Amino acid sequence: GQSLEQPSEVTAVEGAIVQINCTYQTSGFYGLSWYQQHDGGAPTFLSYNGLDGLEETGRFSSFLSRSDSYGYLLLQELQMKDSASYFCAVRGNYGQNFVFGPGTRLSVLP
Amino acid sequence: DVKVTQSSRYLVKRTGEKVFLECVQDMDHENMFWYRQDPGLGLRLIYFSYDVKMKEKGDIPEGYSVSREKKERFSLILESASTNQTSMYLCASSSPAGRGSEAFFGQGTRLTVV
Numbered sequence: 001g002q003s004l005e006q007p008s009e010v011t012a013v014e015g016a017i018v019q020i021n022c023t024y025q026t027s028g029f030y031g032l033s034w035y036q037q038h039d040g041g042a043p044t045f046l047s048y049n050g051l052d053g054l055e056e057t058g059r060f061s062s063f064l065s066r067s068d069s070y071g072y073l074l075l076q077e078l079q080m081k082d083s084a085s086y087f088c089a090v091r092g093n094y095g096q097n098f099v100f101g102p103g104t105r106l107s108v109l110p
Numbered sequence: 111d112v113k114v115t116q117s118s119r120y121l122v123k124r125t126g127e128k129v130f131l132e133c134v135q136d137m138d139h140e141n142m143f144w145y146r147q148d149p150g151l152g153l154r155l156i157y158f159s160y161d162v163k164m165k166e167k168g169d170i171p172e173g174y175s176v177s178r179e180k181k182e183r184f185s186l187i188l189e190s191a192s193t194n195q196t197s198m199y200l201c202a203s204s205s206p207a208g209r210g211s212e213a214f215f216g217q218g219t220r221l222t223v224v
Contacts, residue, residue: 002169008150030207042200042218043153048211087152091207096160097143097168098204098213102152 002026004101011107020073022088030091032071116216129188133201142184147198191223
């Protein structure tokens with residue numbers, strides 16, 4: 001089967017750095033993605049790692065280690081608008097589908 | 111602007127009714143997905159389709175069926191709605207792996223079964 005684990009909640013203050021970890025089990029791994037979802041909104045794509053290493057997109061970075069079945073999302077210079085739920089997702093089943101983790105709710109405090 | 115459109119934002123249906131949730135995408139994507147989202151459980155895959163008239167069961171297909179008669183449209187059907195199907199339903203589409211890494215989501219349909 002396919003499954004992902006991530007922390008349920010993280011709290012940090014404005015300007016800080018936070019890391020959200022994700023471990024996964026899947027067959028036919030085809031990459032790890034991260035999505036952001038604000039309350040009442042749809043999930044929106046943040047980043048994708050198909051190979052090991054770090055991908056950087058502005059204040060957000062994502063890391064993947066395929067040998068450890070592990071990845072993380074790093075958010076720097078946190079802003080209040082970053083308060084949202086963050087989901088890791090694997091493209092599994094040889095690329096046919098996306099399986100999502102349970103989500104991490106990030107609260108950014110002033 | 112790329113778009114995935116779900117036919118209703120909110121729906122209220124009675125137990126036992128047959129319910130249709132419609133999803134249309136304008137990106138010519140081969141892959142389409144239906145998820146339900148419940149607090150603490152994340153997004154759970156109900157069904158997906160990688161081509162017209164093709165469908166595959168996801169993790170929680172019981173009580174649901176799907177239809178994909180045209181490439182741009184993917185319908186989720188609740189044959190006989192039950193209260194435990196009250197949830198947020200999200201449709202998504204994507205290119206096949208190797209041609210795209212992102213899933214694009216619709217705004218969701220909040221279904222209440224009474």
